[in-house]
Amino acid sequence: NIKSANNITVGDTITTVENPAKLTLSGYKEIKPLVFCGIYPVNSADFSNLRVAMEKLKLSDASFVYEPEGSISFGHGFRCGFLGLLHMEIVQERLEREHKLNLIITTPNVAYSVKKKNGKIIKVDNPAKLPEPPEIEEVEEPYVKTFMLIPTESLNSVCEMAKDRRGIYDTSEYLSDSKVRVTFDMPLSEIIVDFYDKIKSATRGYGSLDYEFEGYFPAKIVKLDILINKKICDAFSLLVHKDKAQLKARALVAKLRELIPRQLFEVSIQASIGSQIIASEKIRSVGKSVTSKCYGGDITRKNKLREKQRAGKKRMKQFGSVEIPQEAFLAVLKI
Known part of the structure; x- marks a missing residue:
């Protein structure tokens, strides 16, 4: 019984029990996506609306594939597969225009074939799925x-x-x-x-x-992570060739330094491969003179105020969250 349109694909032969078809159509060759990226709603309350929108889009686009995934930075979303970058842009445009959704698109990746030392071969379309280096024998x-x-x-x-x-x-x-x-x-x-x-x-x-x-x-493929105040932002993680990791890392941290607005505390942006930091930038905190209201008096009073301000900024840097504008995610796609 066909209870949902998701149970069939383009090219399937539909028949009845009372009068079954003698011959079935050979169908179409399954199209395998080549480019993958994460799609997340800006407002987490729109997750169910995004799921419904993707189900409708799948009915008219057999080459579009998706599966749910979670992100530390964005919450719940979907890992989507496309035929190419143009296909990805068309899907994004349709979701935003036809279904009135505000979306965040992560850095696109391709699917790598990873052979582990135990002989198992897996497909990796997400940097988070890449096994640890000691477990990898070869990456294609x-x-x-x-x-x-x-x-x-x-x-x-x-x-x-x-x-x-x-x-x-x-x-x-x-x-x-x-x-x-x-x-x-x-x-x-x-x-x-x-x-x-x-x-x-x-x-x-x-x-x-x-x-x-x-x-x-x-190929020599490594995982490049971006750390914001020493915390990995998985939305910026990507798989790159080892020979180009240094240039890619410098370009990424420099672009993020331009796009992330200044906070009340200093923001550290780092790019790492494993435990090795290969690029780093810092965004200075918003300046404020705590001694502007002190007219004359003992210098020790001003020093106490400055010391209190330093302690407050250190505490903010430890517990505060960095606001990353959506333009930063879009700009990273072009690096």
Whole structure:
């Protein structure tokens, strides 16, 4: 019995018990998502509305997948899978416009294949699911074959851009005097965010990009955590290649330093791999002169007021929570 539309997928054959179908349709090949991210409601009371909205969206979009997950920073939300970054942006736009939801989107990731030392192979689409380093034997990341149709004069700049993102040159084919098609094998994680925009910029809008999944290949992947006042903010955690972890970490903490407003206490922003801190920034506290009302008198009175202020800020830093604006999460997506 079909009691819910969630029990069937596009391509299934529906028949009756009294008059069953002699032949069934072969159906469609199941589409596997390549890009994953977390979607959380800004207001936790909208969680049930978000669940209903995703169920409705799933009926018209068979390639969209989701499952509930929890976050220390945002509470309850969903881990969602998409075909690419454009698909993710379309889903976000539909949820916000059609269902009037205010959402937070975490940093997108791809699904890695992790082989543990006990022989078990698991798929990791969330940094929180990555096993501890002593348990990991090998990590494989997805690669895609990219096809770039670009003007001839932009060939060198585009090839350099692809190599900077760990691309491996394959072939090039001149279609005319002004057009060339270049093929690279590239990690999917390097192209899901802004690679297409970079190509458009380098070719003055005349370039195009297409890609197809190729397979999983070994890579040195590490988990990069962002700590706000020595507490891990899991929304900013991501999996990156070891050779690019340092640059990524510095860019992240510098961007967060710009976007997080000053608090009544000093805010420390750090990026770490395991127990090693590889980048750090500090946001100075909002200044206030506690001695402004003291006119003359003994200097010890002013020193006591300053000491009391330092003790209060130290206590605030220990127990206070840092307000992180939503713009910070959106800006991190483009780094």
